[in-house]
Structures are given as structure tokens and as C-alpha cells.
Amino acid sequence: MSATTGQAASDAAVTKKRQSARTPASRPARRSLGRHNLHGWLFSAPFLVLFGVFMLFPIVATLLMSFTDFGARNVTHPGDANFIGVDNYTQLFQDDTFLTALFNTAYFVVAGVPLTIVLGLLVALLLNNGIDRARTFFRIGFYAPVVTTIVAVAVVWRFVLDPSDGLIAGLCSALGVHTPDLLGSRTWAMPALIAMAVWRNMGTVMVLFIAGLQAIPTEVREAARLDGAGAFQELRRITVPLLRPTLLYATVITTIGYLNVFEEPFVMTQGGPTNATLTVSLNMYQQGFNFFHMGYASAMAYVLFVVIMGITVLQLRLMKDNTR
Amino acid sequence: MSAPTAPAPNHRPREAALRKPLLYLIACAGLLVMATPFLWMALSAFKTKKDLTASPPVWIPSHWTLGNFTELLDQLDMPRFFLNSLIVAVLVTVCNLLFCSMLGYALAKLRFSGRSKIFGVVLAALMVPGNLMVLPLYVLMNQMGLIDTYAGLVLPFAASAFGVFLMRQFMQGVPDELLEAARMDGAGEWYIFFRIVLPLVKPALATLTIFTFLGSWNNFIWPLIATNDPGKYTLPVALATFANDPNRTVAGGNGMLMAGSLLVVVPVLLVFAVLQRHFTQGIATAGLK
């Protein structure tokens, strides 16, 4: 066990090759391949069926819509929507608002993802290895932001960020520093929302890492300590490499989540001031559901989809996903 | 960390003696930052109108009241919505646990012909921006006669790509030797899956349960659109019927809404509190060696 995971951490692909080389050759292997085929599909069937029935149609429908001028009137007469080719897509890249939204989303992801992952990992380490009393209590406390409804979160964060009698303003004036109106400022509104998102999502990442840390055999750690590794070395050389599958998962879903960021600007700023916090998802929501340019909004969705796909594939490559 | 309460081996007693209190201090500070809004929500649920609208805000209610809860129960059929939410969340969670770990296992441990393609589909499904799908999905579900049914609320979420991806990541950690040995002994794939693999990934199953239950419990847009019969409303949908009404908007937070939010959150926290214990029964204690 410890050998496998230890190796997997340093170079999983090699381990895999060695393993398959180790498998008894010819007949048993072929039989096992057939069995794998059959069971592979059997095990995949429920997901594929549900996906085919409930997701494929909406995906294809919105893809088709993105090549039309589908608007409010077409809600009742979808056949009347005009096919306009890639007009929506070309228009998108001349749309300053959309380009601003793309930039804002990129800003949000680049600043937010590393912060969330690093803080989530540190908290997981703290609550898993650092302390040993009242763990349940602390875990629940750190997970609380994830479960708190966005309505309550918004109320509290409005209070925290309020320029006149908010928490931050109060703290700063006690220290004799003047605070800017955070959400009213083009410079500070986005960092404020990023802080809010990191705060809201850290709990999810923490849970993943705690679960992942449990998979690391205690012996490996103890061996490292006996070898005289310090806390930081242990983290860098043992913990992080062994957490790689979890780290990969956490990074990918956090990135995807942040690329789709919607709720924070929706409840806090509605994209303002002057579009400084307008994200792609919020822009899409406004175009799609407020103004009902469904065709245009669908095109936006697919641009976002391609961006997400590119980034995810890159992440999988960079972090050496080990079974592809 | 097989036994959580067992003292960690202490190789440098002096440093450790200094380190522990510091770590607790950090943990407590973090807790304060993280849990404050939750506390605010919980306290506000017991506040009177006067406290809710006070400026500057009042933290501890000057008069504790259950008025918000009684008013809420009076206006909304809370037990009914609670039951609806519970039915949907439990069904969604059970389906996900089964279906996601099945496919996760196939993707992580079975080398079959369509594997990379299916993984591609899973990844793609992860990335599709969801909120535009609502309209065509509604049209489809309406054709299938699933509007205002539990099936209509459960089926679109019965197998999530996030869950598959999660299970695949965790199942990669299960040693191949173990599975090969079982196969040599003549064990079938179903036996291996249910009796060997699933027990080994309990932390992952616990994680998936928490995430799925939470997601379903808080799911809002789809149940809102897919139910017209208030008898099938889930909790968030029922609460939203008065959430953004200008007649009720109050800066300090609407007491009824806070009471409702608290009722929504408590079951999720309970699920979390129960399941987080299973984080500690992982692979390390499964006696693999």
C-alpha cells in the first residue's frame, strides 16, 4: 500500500506501466480485457443514460440556439427563429461589455483560485494534523459559510463592507485609517468580491483535503519525521505529492466554479460600479433572462464552455493526471 | 491519523509545546471569521423587528423571540416543504452515491475501450454552463409529463459529473494489486466494487454525500421552474416566494427569512456533523498491508 502510493506520488505513469507489465501475459490478460470492456460499459450505463436523456437535449438545443437570433417572441414560436450563422459569436468579440466581463472573470479566477486552494489546504492541515481536540466543532465552524444561504451571507457581507457603519470601516476608523467605499469603488469592488468567494468556498476545498489527507498512511509521515524532515519539508515532499489526485480535483472544480461565478456579484453589486464586477455568467444571465437575447446568451455560454475546457485540459496536463 | 484522539508522536517536545497553543489560537481566529455570518443569521432569527432594523446593528437580541418562527409556520406549510426537500435530497444523494461511484470505479480501475471517451463526456458535462439549460430542459420535462413530480426534481440531478470525477480521483488511490488479487481469487466485478472498493473509499463517499445533499437541499432555480403546485415546493422555493418583495425588504435582514434560512441550514449541518467522522475511517485504517 504505502509503496504504491509513494510511487504514485513521484511518478504514477511509471508505476502503471510496471504494473501492467507485471500482469500475467496473454490469455488471462485478454480475458480480463473482455471482462473490463463489458463491466466498463455496465458501470457507465446509468450515468450515460441519465446524461443522454436529461443533459444532451438541452446542450444541443442551446448550441443550436447560439446560431440563431432566438428572442422572446420565439419562446412560443421557436420555428420562427432565424439562422444567422456565427453572427452572435463575431458580435460577441466586438462587444465591449462582454470583453470587460471576460477580463473580470479572468481576474476573479487568477486571484481567487490559488487563494482558495492554498487557504483550504492550510485549514485542512490545521484541522486534521495541527489540532486534536474539538475537531468536529472546528470543522463545522469552518464549513458554516458553505451551508449558509446566500441571502444571509449577502446581509452580513453588506454589513461588513458598508462604507459608513460597516465592520471594516469601523475597524479602520479605530486605527485612524480612511477606508474607501469598497463596493462603490472600481478598484476595490472586485477584490472585495474575491475575498467573499474565497471565504464561501474554502470550506468545500477543506472537506476535500481532509478526506484526501486521510488516505495518506500515517507510517509514511512518521518515517519522514524519523528521517528528520521539518514540518514544511514534510508538507512539500510528502503531503502535497500524495494529495495530488485531490489537489487536481479541487483545483479543477474551483476553477470551473469561479469561471462560472455568478452569485457574489449578483447579490452584492449587480455587476457595478460601471461593470467593474460584471462577470461572464452575470452578463449571460442579463442578456438571456432580463433582455431575452437567448441566441446571444447561448453563444456566450459556448464561448465560456470553450474557455473552461481549454483551461481544464491545461490543468489536467500540467498536473499530470495519471490515468489518461 | 488513524485514531484521531491518539496523541501524535512527539519527537520535539519543546517545539511542540509551543506550537500547539499557537495552532489553537489560529484555529479560533479562523473560526471567528468563518462562522460569524452564520451566527448573525442564527441570532437574527430570534430578533424582534426593532433589533433587526436598529442602526448601528444589534448583535445579541435585546428580546429573544420565537415570533419569526411562528409567523413563518403560520404563513408557509413548512412541514410539507421540509418533507419535499428531504425526499428529493435523499433520492438524489442515494442515486449519486451509486451511479457516480460506479462510473468512477470504471474510469479509475477498468481498462475498457470507451474509457477515455466517457471521461471526456464527464469532463464536458462538468464544464457546460448550466443556467441556460433550464429553458430547454423545462420544455423537455413538460413533454415527458414530469413537471410537478418528484421524478422531475430528482432525475436531472441523479448522476452528476462532479460526483463521477470526485469518485474517480479517490478510487485511483486504491491499489491495483488488491483488485488483481481478488480477481485471481475469482471475485466478480460487482463483488469487488461493493465489497472491496467502496469500503476503501468511505471518506470520498462521505464527501460526496455532503456535497450532493447540500447541493440538492439548496437547489433553487430548477425546483422553482419545475414546480407550479405549491404542494411540491421545496424549502428554498417556498422561502423565495417572499424573499425579494419590496414590501418586506429591510436592511437588517428580514426576520422571517432568517428564521427560514436557519431551518434550511440546520439539517445540512447535521448531515455534515455526522458524516465528517467518516473522514477518519479511511484507507489508512482498512488494514490493507
Add this chain to the structure above:
Amino acid sequence: MNRAAAIGSITLTLASVLALTACGGSGGAGVAAGAKQTLTVWAMGTEGEKLGDVAKVYEKAHPNVTIKVTPVGWDVAHQKLVAAAAAGKLPDVVQMGGSYLGEFADMGALEPVDTTTFKQGDYFPAAWQQGQYDGKTYGVPWYVDTRVLYYRTDLAKTAGIAQAPATMADLQKDAAAYQSKAHTKYGLYIQSAGLDTVQSFYPFLYSAGGAILDDKGKPVVNSPEAVKALDYYSSYIKKGLTQKSVPPGYDVTKDFNTGAAPMFIGGPWMSGLIAENYPDLKGKWAIAPLPADTKGSVSMAGGSSLAISADSQHKAAAKDFIKYLTDPAGQADWFTRTNDLPAARAAWNTGKLSTDPDLKIWKQQVETSKTIPSEPKLTEITSKVDTAIGAVTQGSSSAKSALDQAQSQIEGLVK
């Protein structure tokens, strides 16, 4: 070849599924009013909650009809209505906010109103106009909503203000007086930027003789009157009489209570909010008609209409139910339940509606108030004006150039 066939078949399936839903068809009048039937009704916010009680009373008098009221939250109403329209699943009777009606009427989702049963002259003009689209009537006015001036009388005394401002010039003078003599943080609250700023701007725009669209639906948002109104509006922000940015979820009644905002322009529901949440403020505030500009005191009219869905199979019963809700007796009863201002004139001759001095102010304001003509893309049109106002109040543009830009954008959005 294979792939082309696949795409072809998918397209066909899609088209047929969508087409199937589309031809739910407006098949005839359906069931007669006297037959046994269930009527589905969607209403928003407070109306949705209170309508159930009225429906029960109605059911007693009409044992053959069962009414199923679905309350829908305002912020999510639009999405739900659109999805329902797409699937041909709109309820028999639906509450239509002013900005939705044009959109849904344009989709063909609404049934025209029988104007021999529901007569234009029975309702306030601005209320009736909200049910109009493209020369036809699709909604029966249910309740109206307008804006008047709220002000703090106790602080007015300190500031040396003897009576409520009668003109826009007085309004600014008084705002300055509140600030300098009563030491309030601001003088008057108006929204400076963000979503639906236009709602706050309408009273200034209309009183100055401006409009976004004229009576024929032609964009006129860069008229000299409108430019003047926006210059005046933004002067409050520039002079520091109003806050420059609005915190999310801002609740003006809170600042009204503390005195930070001693005046604001608000709707009828705010009286109830203040009375309920700030009992200590009793006797320290009052309402007054909107101060007049060159065209007098012209406020904005909002409110909701009731419409029948084109696909309804219960049109006769639906009409009867709407009649019950919108005739004077039904309107007066609705007022006692919700404090919604009745849209039917005759309802104002009864009870508290005819005697209460504050309600007289509301009635007077409703009589002269204006509304924007229904347009399918109304939300998008007004959002362009929001942007223009924001640009001026934040100092990044002049009123003239911001409104010129809005004008050209809006020209592309009307039919």
C-alpha cells in the same frame, strides 16, 4: 455522411419537440363559466400570499370553481413565466407587472381583454395604459402604484422649513437646509446608479416634460426637457445632497429613521413599512405631493394588471374571476387586505379610501401620473437609461451626450 445524418435527425427531433410545445394552441374558449373547473392563478410577492384568502371567498360564491393560487417571488417571476410560456403552461390568470406585459403580449401568450366588460373609463388612465400593447388591451388594471415625497417634519422644523416643498427648486433648497441647519448627512435620497435607477428618475423626467418613449412609442430620451431633468437630478449627487453610490440591498427607510436621509421619493408600501418597523417615528414624518416642475407634479405610475393566458381552457371563468377582483367592491376589499391602491376609480368613494388625508394625496398623484408605453424590450430599454444616469452621476459623461447615446441605442430596440 453519417455525422450529417445524425445532426439532421437531432435537428428534426428538436424542431418537432419545440413545435409540439408551441402548438398547445389557443383552441377556442374552452369550458363555460358555469361548468365545474379548476382555475390556476399566479401572483407575485405579497399579492400572491394574500390572493389565496380572496380566492376562498370567491369559491364560496361560485361552488363550481376551484382556484389554485401559486405565489411566485418577484425576483424569479420573469424566469418562471418565460419557461411556462415556452411550454404552453401559463396559468389561466396571471399577474403582469408593467414591464412584462409588452413582452408576453408580443409573444402571443396573452388573450386580449373584452373591453365591453372592462371599460377604460372605470380606471385611472395610467393604470389602463399599462394593460395596453400595440393598440390592444391585454391586461385589466388590478392595483396602481406611484411615488410621492416623504419628509421628516421634526427635522424640517430644526431646518427652518415651514411646509413641504412645492416646486423642484424648493426641493433642492430644502435638501440643502436639512443638511446645513439640521445637520443631516444628506438632504434627499435618490438612487444615483445601478439597476432600475430609472424608477427613481421618472418623477423628475415626467415633471420636466420629458419621457423615454412618447405616446406613440417613439424614443425621445434626449429631448431638451430630459437633458434638463437629468442635469437637475445629477446636481443632487454633485452637491453632496445625495450619496454617490448605493450600497447593495440599500433600505432607505433605515436612513429615514436615523435622519441621514430626511427626504426621499417613495411608493405607497413604504408608509406601512415605516409605521411597522419604526413605531417611534410616528408623528415625525409626513408625505406630500411630488414637487412640481415646468409640467406640474407628474409622478410615475406602476402597478400590476391581470391577464388571461391565450392557451387557457377556462377563459370564461377566468374573466369572471378578474371581474370580481377589479370591480369597485373587490378593489376596496383588496385595499383593506394589502394596502394596494385600487386601480378602479369608483373604489375610492368608499370607507377609508374616501376620507384619509394621506390617501387623498396618493389619489391626486395617481390621477396625473404617467407610465411608459408597453414594449417587448422594455427592460432592455430602461437599462440603457440606467446606464446613462449612472454615467452622469458618476461624472464620466455630460447629460446631453449620455442621453444621446441612450437615444441611439433605444432606437434600435423599439419596433
